[in-house]
Amino acid sequence: MKLLRIILISGLSGSGKTTAIKALEDIGFYCVDNLPIPLLPKFLELCEESGGRISRVAVVEDIRSASTFPSSEISKARGQEEEIENFFEDSRRIIQRLREEGYPIEILFLEASDLILTRRFSETRRQHPLAFGGPILEGIRLERKGLQGLREMANEVIDTSSFNVHQLKERIQAYAQREWTPNQMILTLLSFGYSYGIPFEADLVFDARCLPNPYFVEELKRLKGDDPKIVQYVLQWEESQAFIHRVYGLIQFLLPLYLKEGKTHLTIAIGCTGGRHRSMVIVERLAEILQKEWIGRGISLSVRHRDAEKG
Structure with missing residues (x-):
């Protein structure tokens, strides 16, 4: 088993992943936001070669990385929904392979209710990355469906619907600071x-x-x-x-x-x-x-x- 502590943050757009990665950075994690998942194996190799200088890392993985996949990875997909599902399935396979190689990857999955996510996007006037100019709820539906496989692999699922920024930061840091070893059920x-x-x-x-x-x-x-x-x-x-x-x-x-x-x-x-x-x-x-x-x-x-x- 590798000695590197690895937390992979994933979840729905608008659920608080940016707050989560900043919270981990504040307590000493080496953090990378939106690292293309095909680059994760090489990134972890480089961390291991740091001579112990990098011992705790956190990476955000979400739909923004989809555009960085080689076209050959998704060329078989037919239609937008299949392409999204293929992207997340490729991500799931890469993470599973790394776990089998001894990397103790912890998946921290963030989600929130459709109502709260819609409200957050409306308040910030941001477009959902999968809405493509259509209804926000349709983008949320596509993303929730595509992420189901990663959610099932998660070590911790956090519903952020009732959290403000400060509460979420405390929750993330509490998770990261409690004792955890691979193969334990939380x-x-x-x-x-x-x-x-x-x-x-x-x-x-x-x-x-x-x-x-x-x-x-x-x-x-x-x-x-x-x-x-x-x-x-x-x-x-x-x-x-x-x-x-x-x-x-x-x-x-x-x-x-x-x-x-x-x-x-x-x-x-x-x-x-x-x-x-x-x-x-x-x-x-x-x-x-x-x-x-x-x-x-x-x-x-x-x-x-x-x-x-x-x-």
């Missing part, structure tokens, strides 16, 4: 509020709105789920303990199956009404259990409270 426990929508990146979603709600206790409603009073309130109920026990039982059953399948990332989301009380407590309790039972067994654990500061 398990993310995510609390959220149904009032703000179900997270797009969630693989499994559990609804904790059925549990007693501290919001209706006057002295508790303004506190957050990390306050000891909220923790005590939520966990005192028998149904809360049963909820945790049964959700963990399902996770315990599924994790070995996902690991056997070779899944590289899994996001489990727990939701309550506002995402500030019950879901936070449940996520933290599940994290405690998983930390004891699964760390060191092919799992890297991450916890995020998406809506804790809202409301």
